[in-house]
Amino acid sequence: MAQIKQVGIGRKSVGTIDGITYYVRGGVTYARSTPNMPASAYNTPEAKKRQALFKLIQMHVKCHLRTIRQTFTPKDNGSSSNRYMSINYKGLAAALDALADQYVAGADVTIDEVEAAISAYATEHPKSIHIASKSGYQEVYLTGEWPDTITLNANAGDSTVIIIVAENGTTTTINADGTTTVSNNGSNGSSSSNGSSSSNGSSSGSGDSTSSTPHLTINSSGSGTATVTAGGDAVSSGAELAAGTEVSISITPAEEATPTATLNGSSVTLTENDGTYTGSFTMPSGDATLAINTGGESEGSDMN
Numbered sequence: 001m002a003q004i005k006q007v008g009i010g011r012k013s014v015g016t017i018d019g020i021t022y023y024v025r026g027g028v029t030y031a032r033s034t035p036n037m038p039a040s041a042y043n044t045p046e047a048k049k050r051q052a053l054f055k056l057i058q059m060h061v062k063c064h065l066r067t068i069r070q071t072f073t074p075k076d077n078g079s080s081s082n083r084y085m086s087i088n089y090k091g092l093a094a095a096l097d098a099l100a101d102q103y104v105a106g107a108d109v110t111i112d113e114v115e116a117a118i119s120a121y122a123t124e125h126p127k128s129i130h131i132a133s134k135s136g137y138q139e140v141y142l143t144g145e146w147p148d149t150i151t152l153n154a155n156a157g158d159s160t161v162i163i164i165v166a167e168n169g170t171t172t173t174i175n176a177d178g179t180t181t182v183s184n185n186g187s188n189g190s191s192s193s194n195g196s197s198s199s200n201g202s203s204s205g206s207g208d209s210t211s212s213t214p215h216l217t218i219n220s221s222g223s224g225t226a227t228v229t230a231g232g233d234a235v236s237s238g239a240e241l242a243a244g245t246e247v248s249i250s251i252t253p254a255e256e257a258t259p260t261a262t263l264n265g266s267s268v269t270l271t272e273n274d275g276t277y278t279g280s281f282t283m284p285s286g287d288a289t290l291a292i293n294t295g296g297e298s299e300g301s302d303m304n
Helices: 045-063 065-071 080-095 098-103 113-123
Strands: 016-019 020-025 026-033 130-133 149-153 161-165 170-174 180-186 191-198 204-205 217-223 227-232 244-250 262-263 272-275 276-282 288-293
Touching: 045 065, 045 080, 045 098, 045 113, 065 130, 065 149, 080 098, 080 113, 080 130, 080 227, 098 113, 130 149, 170 191, 217 227, 244 288
Parallel strands: 217 288
Antiparallel strands: 016 020, 020 026, 149 161, 161 170, 170 180, 180 191, 191 204, 227 244, 244 276, 262 288, 272 276
């Protein structure tokens, strides 16, 4: 592929012209020749098998995408998920070979079956599938089921250890000075505690711990509707959420009403789009109360 710099073509151009396809990756426009193959080339048994494998691998990557984005350093202008698929394709293809045959034959394949097949293969081939390949840290391999946590040990000369809590986007960093920081992937919120750490991932601490699980109390009033989610899952009043968890709010207020939301008495910024108001905040280290007023005259109640 060729990188496009000419102003006449445009650095943000996409599409196909005279057999040349232009696309943007990482803010840079590239060009490549457009494949010109007869439709029959995609209907051979080999082609159908490759298509099936790609689909099953995509299912697996989508299931763990949030974690992969934290544990893989992208190559050049690519993405973390592309690098995951690139270095793991051989192992994933071998793990999913039998399921791909079933899929080509017309059988349904579930994500649970995909994960089970990959876990079984990783158990027998513990150095075949990477689950972490981050610049400055040692490689981590899948050795069975996808773990709840992934510990990244820094290369020699740096004692910092990062523990990635899978799928909820929380990153816990045990710093070289012994402090611990918990933050949500993509958010600015964080909290710290006193403790100690070593390069093998063990830790101990004293004082307030960021690993405690505070409760979120949700009070909603008014005749509109409100939905509160954490990590993509709906939550209700009294939910236990780890400090640093990103919480999202979606409010459809009563007609001509302007909703409000406060966290421990402080306003949560809401953005309106086509009549629905959305906002988010990072769960603090202690218990929190979220108050939502959706507007209207009806009496509200706690969300249970």
